[in-house]
Amino acid sequence: MPDCRIGDLLIPLVPVRFWRDALLERHIRRCSPCREGLAGIEEARSVTWSGEDFEGRSDLWPRVQGELRRAGAARTERPAFRRRWLAVSAAAAGLLAAAGVLLLKWDQGNGRVPASVSDIKLIIESSLIYDQPAQAYIFQTREEGTTFVWVEKTNQGEGP
């Protein structure tokens, strides 16, 4: 099969993306060796999922309907000024929380004895996300005495 390197050369030689892409597009349209090295539409279809694969298989409506109702209710209940007050209150609460954390850190840095990390016990016996099995990770950093939990869905990668 004849090989054309013009496409590969254009990429480093033309730094302006728009020009480079325009030149590449024009070259590909006219260069038959370049076109021969491309997968055809049937090959692409054979490795990708299409709408037909999901026809009648996935009903998202029940999941979305509840959210739409909630969104609709929230929209009718909250006039603009009320939303502004909510935003102001949330910002104030955030500031207070940040101030609290800073004060606590400052306090701990001034000789008070912090609670021992080993005293804190966190046990997760099972984890679910939307009633589906999930996997939980408990992370504990060495220095900071911080523990955080990450829960992740377990079903990965289904083929077409």
Added chain:
Amino acid sequence: MEDRELVQGCLEGRVEFYREIMEKYGAQAMALSMNMLMDLQDAEDACQEAFLRTYRNLGRFDSGRSFKNWFFAILANVCRDALRGRRRRRALMEKALKEDAVATVVRDPGAPLALDLGPSVLARLSPQERLCLHLWANEECSANEMAAVLGCSRPTASVYLHRARKKLKAALNEEKHA
């Protein structure tokens, strides 16, 4: 019923019209998000989020444009966000595992720990390339329509598609000779 009429109905508060939109585009949306995310649950989550985002922004929809392309653009953005989230999660996991900071792993019995994608031919392409390939092969989009979904220029969309087809051909040839 035309998309424009369905959108108008939704804007007038008739939620059942939105159900019709979802039934019309649900399967196509799942296919697009599966090709980008390659995970069934993530794809369902992305579709749900995209349909909600679309509903909230129906008022901004320009009826002179194609609803399908507008919705696909929103869905592609949601999928990109999901991929960014996945990358962040992986980086966090890798860091935590490297630092030996994982105290406990509570595992669902029988569930695999693997986070990597399967060795599929499609996985060799970038998500953007997979999106282009899908739009071209399954939705039969033109370069202009692809550009509208991707939010880029037409030549850039063509180049993405060219790269995707080139990589796919190489991968298929490799598989054939293996």
